[in-house]
Amino acid sequence: MNKIQVFTIAILLGYINLLFAAPPEWNHEEQATWWAIEDATKDLPMRYPFAECGVGQHQSPIDLATAKLNNTKKLNKLQSSYPIDTAPTFFNSGHGVQVNTSLNYKGEIKIGEESYPLIQFHFHEPSEHVIDGKPFAAELHYVHVSDDGKIIVVAAAIDIGAENPTFQTVLDNVPHEPSGKKTDANIAINPASLLPASLDPNDLDFYSFAGSLTTPPCSEGVQWYLLSQVITISATQLDQLKSFYSNNARSSQNINGRVLSSTN
Ligand SMILES: [Zn+2]
DSSP states (O other): OOHHHHHHHHHHHHHHHHHTOOOOOOOGGGGGGGGGOOOTTOOTTSSOTTTHHHHOSSOSOOBGGGSEEOOOSOOOOEEEEOOOBSSOEEEEOSSSEEEEOOTTOOOEEEETTEEEEEEEEEEESSOSSEETTEEOSEEEEEEEEOTTOOEEEEEEEEEESSOOHHHHHHHHHSOSSTTOEEOOTTOOBOGGGGSOTTSOTTSOOEEEEEEEOSSTTOOEEEEEEEESSOEEEOHHHHHHHHHHOSSOOOOOOOOTTOEEEEOO
C-alpha cells in the first residue's frame, strides 16, 4: 500500500467509527463532571448527553434528612409481585452487578391500580441514599418501567447481617468482565427472596420522593420508593460484591425543596 491508500483507509475507518460511535464512557470517580462529558460525534443539542446530571433540579440519590417529610397525604399501597424468573440474564453492566429479567417475566410492582413491570435489579456499594446521617453497606435497586415509559425504582438499604442465598446466586453467576452476560436454563432467580421474609409484599412500608436515575444520563421523572426495612447480606458477600465494583454510588444531590411522603 502506498501512503495515499493508507491515508484513505485511515479516513474511512475514522468515518465508520463516527457512524457507529458508542455513547461516551463515564465512571463513578468523575461523577462531579458527568454533566460536562462531550459526545464529540454530535452537534448541539446532543453534544452533552449527560447535561441533566448537572442542571437537573430533582436529582438522585438524596440524604433523606435534608428533605421535609409530609405524612398528611393518603398513599396508595405498594404491592410487589416478584415471582421466580426461570431465565434471567446475569449481567455485568460495566458499572455494577445486575440481573435482567427475561422477556416473558411477569414480575411487577403495583401502586394503586398502576402496574410497573420489573425490568432489572442491581446493586451499589456503599448505599446511595443516606438515612439517619449514614450510608448503608450497599443498596438494591429494583427498576420498573411501565408500557408508557414511566420509571419506578424500589430501593432497599443493605446492612451487614445474615447471608442472603438469593444474593449469593447473583454473585456466583454475574460474569466478572464488564459487559459480560450469562443466561443458564438451570439457574432461576426469585427477586422477592432478596427481601426479608417478614415483609408483607402486598403492603410494603416506604419513603417516596421524586428523583432521577443515579447514573448517566441522570434522567428525571423517576419516582423512588425506598423501603423502610433494611435487608441483610453477610460481610463475606459484601466483600464479593466489592470484588466486582466498589464505590459505585453517586453522592447525595441537592434536595431543592422536594418533600418526602411516607407510610410510617
Ligand atoms: Zn441504581
